[in-house]
Amino acid sequence: MAHALSESLRAAFQGRVIEDRDALAPHLTDYRKRWTGRSIALVQPERTEDVAALVRWCGEHGVSLFPQGGNTGLVGGSVPDDSGHSIILSLARMNAIVDVDPYNNTLTAQGGAVLASVQEAAARAGRLFPLSLGAEGSCTLAGNLSTNAGGIQVLRYGNARDLCLGLEVVLPDGQVWNGLRGLRKDNTGYDLKQLFIGAEGTLGIITAATVKLFPRPAAQMTAFAAVPDAHSAVKLLALAQSCLSASLTAFELISGPAVALVLHHMPGARSPVETQAPYYVLLESSDAENEAHATARFEALMAAAFEDGIVTDAAIASSLAQSAAFWKIRHHLPEAQTADGENVKHDISLPISRIGEFIDAAGAAVQRVLPGARIFVFGHVGDGNLHYNVSAPAGSDAEAYRAMRASEKTISQAIYDVVAGMNGSISAEHGVGQLRVSTVAGYKQPVEMAMMARIKQLFDPKGIFNPGRVVARQ
Amino acid sequence: MAHALSESLRAAFQGRVIEDRDALAPHLTDYRKRWTGRSIALVQPERTEDVAALVRWCGEHGVSLFPQGGNTGLVGGSVPDDSGHSIILSLARMNAIVDVDPYNNTLTAQGGAVLASVQEAAARAGRLFPLSLGAEGSCTLAGNLSTNAGGIQVLRYGNARDLCLGLEVVLPDGQVWNGLRGLRKDNTGYDLKQLFIGAEGTLGIITAATVKLFPRPAAQMTAFAAVPDAHSAVKLLALAQSCLSASLTAFELISGPAVALVLHHMPGARSPVETQAPYYVLLESSDAENEAHATARFEALMAAAFEDGIVTDAAIASSLAQSAAFWKIRHHLPEAQTADGENVKHDISLPISRIGEFIDAAGAAVQRVLPGARIFVFGHVGDGNLHYNVSAPAGSDAEAYRAMRASEKTISQAIYDVVAGMNGSISAEHGVGQLRVSTVAGYKQPVEMAMMARIKQLFDPKGIFNPGRVVARQ
Structure with a gap:
């Protein structure tokens, strides 16, 4: 057979x-x-x-x-x-860049196009496709849209959803919907593309997409700042948005222990600032004018932040190499954590105003479950998104690691309960997949889960598209 | 009974x-x-x-x-x-501003809150709610979201859909979905709020919403430029986006005849520029720094545009009063048209790159249907959105107006066919309502109309919510 x-x-x-x-x-x-x-x-x-x-x-x-x-x-x-x-x-054989329209600021590509190739096609036309994430050398446009990918510039340009103007989709009954429009305004009915974006392939196969492009910045500038606490980081974000407006393109928080871990595990790495602080912020600006203007704006911002006492030390990168060194600390975090040993990872989001409060409450909750646990916090605070990772106490032996593994669910639940209490999300950018189908159901209202299940049933009554993902099998 | x-x-x-x-x-x-x-x-x-x-x-x-x-x-x-x-x-009695969170840059209000009151609540917290349209003194937040309202700052801040983070919705079966989250990232399943935004109340009643706020600009600057043709206006848009990036908050095209009509019907009005041109562009920038910086950036832009030959004359407003006078020309257009007599209105959108080509092709198509017709074009070209209005030939008598009314459908169809041939939309920001239910069906694929009908049937099987709007009665 x-x-x-x-x-x-x-x-x-x-x-x-x-x-x-x-x-x-x-x-x-x-x-x-x-x-x-x-x-x-x-x-x-x-x-x-x-x-x-x-x-x-x-x-x-x-x-x-x-x-x-x-x-x-x-x-x-x-x-x-x-x-x-x-x-x-x-869709590896359907990876063509179909069209780049610089005057409409749009690009149309087949779903199998690798993200980096989409970025490059935009760059060749003098435009920016701002979606950027670690996997960009191998992840595909259809995958990015199906999972509503986030990444490091969401603060300014939004998630994959916000970058999409049109889709071509193959439906579970084999019909093709050609919704490949490159329009900023189109109020002719339900915005059906939104259903397929972030649905992780459970409602349709995205075979092509039209996405937004942007002007390329004239200069990019990076700064690394020490802040006295997480609350100050949130205040610094507000100040930076007020001073730089849309020029602020990244705002990453890294806890002191997380920076120390990278410096310990990355040969030759040193902190951009002398001051040891409980938290650091990595800021990036994309300037429409030039490097001198970008530098002056950053200097004015840091001066104001010093004055307000929300920054205790700061370095502004004076070269591309220095900027790359700042970012390397951020990008090396997952690797440093792996070198340190197992840990329990979380990808959560919160109202930005509650981040300081969350870190205090979640820290206490984790200590109750696993006394002595080391917590490494970093993430896209400009989007309210934290990667909140829990490691075994310092000097733990194999037995302690086994104990941590055994209490993994309890640790996560303690954290998720704090997240839920602050009206946050237990999956900010990574999605549901098979990992979180049942967990998500526990944190959403029954009426919402029922709507999702009925939509899945409507589009895919045979349950053939990515079954058991996002929505539990009927 | x-x-x-x-x-x-x-x-x-x-x-x-x-x-x-x-x-x-x-x-x-x-x-x-x-x-x-x-x-x-x-x-x-x-x-x-x-x-x-x-x-x-x-x-x-x-x-x-x-x-x-x-x-x-x-x-x-x-x-x-x-x-x-x-x-x-x-929802007139449900118009409370529930919460303003300046550090999360969000505002939560009940659906009956009048748009202007939402703008004012944001302003009191030192923030901007950028949705802005003519009816803002009486239209409501729930109405804005249900119709995915556009307006004059879409170029920078997006449509109502893009400004919404969370909704509370009453479903046709009387269940309440509380999706009032103020999160920038939340990948925990289908993004259900997108279904209700722009659905014109046919799938659910939006009783409350959480929307995005932005920093208030430090200075706003207005310019009025004469351009030799519509193609040059599109080139000027690209240049302005490259020079000003996200500081460009409005870019409106007005045809020469449209400006002349306003000057004729608005007492005391005069053109901001001496040059008579076939098209004019009204630009607005919102600057994060100050007025001097905004002026310098606008001057640099106009100098570059002159050099490229895409602008033949330009005025930069030197006072708020002057800026208001520039905008008055734009805002007075509907009134001037009413004073001029009946006309056939269209609210369409196109890929921005095809606007020049569209104006040529649609003009020819209209002349074939109604020789001598006067065409008044204006709109939010930064979003590809044109208000394309057709008036009877100059000096028409009552008989000619009757003839125009009689051929209204033919005129619209001629225009819509050109729109459709360029992959545009026949309803950019005004929606479907009852006016365009059957027209929209003629320009969408059957598979798309079927999806819409099935979603309506799924959510509202009794057909009690705004029946006959957006989707035809089953």
Whole structure:
């Protein structure tokens, strides 16, 4: 029967079918190697109509379809489940940049286009596509939109959702919706594209998208500031937004212990400022004028912040190399944490005004569950997004690590309860995938979960698109 | 039976019931006096639970519910149909500003809050709520969100949709969804609020919303420039975005005949520039620094534009009074058109890069239908949005006006066909309402219309919320 299925599959569409066990293996396991599934094959259609034909084939044969972009997701949303009665859909052969329109400030690309190639196509036209994240060398545009990716410039340019003007989507019944419009205003009915953005491939396959471009900044400037506490970081954000307005493109908080961890594990690294502080802020501005103007604005901001007592020390990068060194501390954090040992990670968001209060309350809650736990906090505070990671007490032995693993759920729940109490979100940018399906259900109202389930049922009554992700199986 | 219905209605919720014919009359007819409907009563609940109770009552009695904000819409979406078996829902008694959080840059208000009062509450907290449109003194936040309102600063801050972070919604089955989160990042499932924004009250009643605030600009600057053609206006937009980046907050195109019409009908008005040109552009910048900086940036922009030959004359306002005089020309356009006589109005959007080409092609198409027609073009070109209005030939008599009225549909269709051929939208910011239900269906793919109808059916199977608007009756 498996053989007959394969024959039928190959005939169903134009494109490549990968069934070889070794070639298939990297697509069955996620990036963090936490989930491994099984599939009949990975298929790479060549055209939208072929995706549609494949989808119809899946519907007819009751085979699930698991879309996979760069397979860089962190919540197990990009690998198949273990039923084995499934296909992995890759748009690797549908990666064309279809059109760049500099006067409309739009770019249209197929869903399989790698994010970096979209950024580069925009740059060649003298424009900026601002979506930027660690995985940009391998993640795809369709994956970014399906997961509503965030990254480091959300503060200024928004999430992937905010950057999207139009979509082409293959629906679970095999119909193609061409909604590839590059319009800033279009009030002709329900904004259907919003349903597919952030739906993690459970409602439709995004085969192409039209996204917004922006002018390229004339100069970028980086500063690293020591602040006396998290509350001061929030005040510094307000001051920076008032002084720099939309020129403020990144505002990252890093706790003192997190900076110390990087300095310990990264050879040759040194702190940009002499002062040891409980928190640091990494700021970036994108200036429409020039470097001198950007520097003057940053200096004025820091002078005002010193005066207000919300910054105790600051360094402004005087070269691209120095700017890169500042950012390296931020980017090296996950690696330093890995070197330090296991930890329990959280990707949460809060009203920005409550970040200081949250850090105090969550810290106390964690200590109650795991006395002596070390907490490493960093994140995109300009968006209210914290990566809040808990490590075993200093000098822990293997036994202590085992104990931490055993209480992982209790630790997370303690943190999530504080998040929920402050009207925050337990998944800011990483999504739901398979990791958080049941956890999310515990923190949303039944009426909201019911709406989601009914929409899933409406679009995908057979449950063939990424089943068990975002919404639990019916 | 009508009496029994009224008794039952009064008992169904806490709030005011208006049944008096004279008091009801202004709510039955739209702002432009094109549509008049009938209703049992206008009701003004006091709390969200009362809205929910009312909705349940409507469902039980098979009575339609027509939500009405400031009744300032232009497409007949805010008045009841003529069945008479309906209730008008007003949130006039639910107009509180619930919370302003300057550090989170958010404001939460009830749906009946008048837009101007939301702007003022933001200003009192030292922040900007940037949604701004002609009707802001009477339109409501729930109406703005339900219609995804646009206005004059969309170029910088986006439409109402882009300004919304969270909603509280009463669903057609009487359940309340509290989605009032003030988060910039929240990837915990389908972004349900997007369904209700721009749905014109057909899927749910928006009873409260959390919206984004921004820093207030330190200075605003206005310029008025003469350009040799519409293509140059588009080039000027690109240059202005490159020079001013996000400081460019408005970019309005006005055709030469449109400016002449205003100057003719507005006593004491004079053109800001000496040069007579086929097109003019009104630009506004919002500067984070000060007036001197804003002026210097505008002067540099205009110098570069002169050099490129895309601007032939320009004036930069040197006082608030002068800036107001520039804007008055733009704002007086609808009134000048009314004084000139009847005209056929269109609210369309296009890829910005195709605006010049569109104006040429649409002009030719209109002349074929109505030789000698005068065309008045103006609009938010920074968003690709044109108000494209057709008037009878100069010196037309009553007979010619009758002829124009008779061919109104043909004129619109000629224009819409050009719009559709350029992948534009036939309703940019005014919405669908009852005016454009069938027209929109002719310009959207069947798969898209079917998705809309199925979503309406899913949320409102009894068809009680604003029936016949956006989606045709099932």
